[in-house]
Amino acid sequence: MIEFSNVSAGYAKGARVLDGINFHIDKGEFVFLTGPSGSGKSTLLKLIYHDLRPLLGEIRVAEYSSRRISRRKIPYLRRKLGIVFQDFGLLESRTVGENVAFALEVTGAPRSFIRRRVSEALEQMGLGGKECCYPLELSGGEQQRVAIARALVGEPYALIADEPTGNLDPGISREILMRLEDINAMGMAVLLATHDYSLLKDRDHVRRLYVSGGRLIYDGPTGSFAPEAPPASGGNLPPVG
């Protein structure tokens, strides 16, 4: 459902940020994406939602392939994904309800359906009754839950979270993680990029991808991960182009 086949990526006139990436995420999986800052985690996520196109290889998301997708079709691919950012990405001038509804309004969904789904998503995130609040009236944890509600309101195949706990204190971070696990338990795949390794504690069975120096170094259960393991194919990445 999300599949990377020999993917290399980078930005214009710079070094490659990712090289030779291969992995596959199935429906209903929960996956941690880890690695040091600057290792290419965010770039990998951008490739999934096609904010960046690969230089080499192929990325498949649901029925879409990076090799064949036209620019016009990218919005439809993004509707298959729910995306959550570290800085929440909420529109401060819109209420909580409007922020969540926004993700469905752009799809042209009927108003009654939007009202019902917004209410359900906010309830699911423990934000019932906050629909008319503005983001800045909420705590950081609540704002991130609004962002998650917006990501899941369209019932996507997968939820992509880029350092969703980066701006939150440890207690709230754990709560956010549990919310994401609840969503995953209902069958939605979750890919969570983080460098907060405390979140991985007691989750030995959960799948972990470890990216370093632009390469995928590890893909397996968190419990079996050896941080000192050398890269499978180390060294500097070749330049772009």
Next chain:
Amino acid sequence: MRSLREALLGFGRAKTMSFFAIVSTGFSLLALGMFALALLNLNTLIRYFESKVEIVVYIRDNADTGRVGMAVEDLGRVEGVDRVNFVSKEEALEHFRRDLGADSDLLQDLESNPVPASLNITMKPGYRDTLHVQAVAARAAELSFVEEVDYGREWLRRMDIFKHVVSVVGVISGALLSLVALVLISSAIKIAVFSRSREIFIMKIVGATNGYIRRAFLIEGVLKGTLGGALAAGGIFAITELFNRKLIPITGFTDRYYLYTVAAGALLGLLGSWISLGRYLRRI
């Protein structure tokens, strides 16, 4: 419908930016409108002076009236000629007497009428320049019974130069002013769009198509431009009224020109938003 709602909401949410864009559009169009008003009044003045252009063909005293009558018909058919009036010696003397006013007593002792008869030729609008007037005057001068032809050669020449200067200065200044207005308006819209680049990014991330985003922003741009245009039209009307009531009477815009001003605002809002938005939509 949803795009319209989105546009109206966006309009209200970014109040400062919307205000800035409306005022910029309004003042730029007001400046252009004032310039147009000045040109309009200069043209009215030019047309007034042009209406005074007249070719006077003086006729010899012994001229055959039949031939003069034929000449009136012939000259009346020349391209650009509006009217040919025959003024008899008696009428001419009467005019002269009226012109002298209080000094008309001087004419009491005249034994004969010294004032010649004439053909007074007026030209149609668009033909009241040196080239056409001179052509008609030359044709009249060829007639055998003509004593002299007078058409204010020097005055007409200066008038031509004045019209030329007004049109050249008008075109150059108008083009410069339009350019400044366009830069100012597009900058205001660019800033408004830039201030909402985060919003555009989020719209794209949740799966909004370029068309959906563009529609909302374009409707918003047209709304702002229309309000800016209405502001300019109101300003032009107020200034015209001020001149007419307190200063000197001037020619104002007709309803159609007020409508054009508002439409120009709407068009500028549409184009400005389209161009400014393009950058952000291409980026993601």
